[in-house]
Amino acid sequence: MLKGVNRQVVEVADTGSEYFERALFFVNPKYYGLTDGKLRERAQTLVTSAGAPPKSKQKDSRGKLKTAIVVVASALAGSLLTVICSAVI
Numbered sequence: 001m002l003k004g005v006n007r008q009v010v011e012v013a014d015t016g017s018e019y020f021e022r023a024l025f026f027v028n029p030k031y032y033g034l035t036d037g038k039l040r041e042r043a044q045t046l047v048t049s050a051g052a053p054p055k056s057k058q059k060d061s062r063g064k065l066k067t068a069i070v071v072v073a074s075a076l077a078g079s080l081l082t083v084i085c086s087a088v089i
Contacts, residue, residue, distance in 0.1 A: 008032055010043045015050075023047050 008027040015023055025043045027034075 008039075010036075010039050012040070012043050012047045015047045017047070017050070020047075020050070023050075 007029075010025040010027060012023045012025070015021065023043070025039075025046070027039060031039070
């Protein structure tokens, strides 16, 4: 049970996925009467069918590198423009 949560929770520790270590499922109150085995079986089915997160949710290190290059290039362009303006005035 999670601290501060007054709900029935099913934890799947072995997800069989390289992306996820464990999964927590909060049981809908109308299904509290189901057996623990049935809830765990359904949770395991959902975990196995989940698969990998979509590409849009995965961290993209190339995106961070591209952003860093744009920021540095902008700073250099600003500095160059400042030097040129100072020399003219």
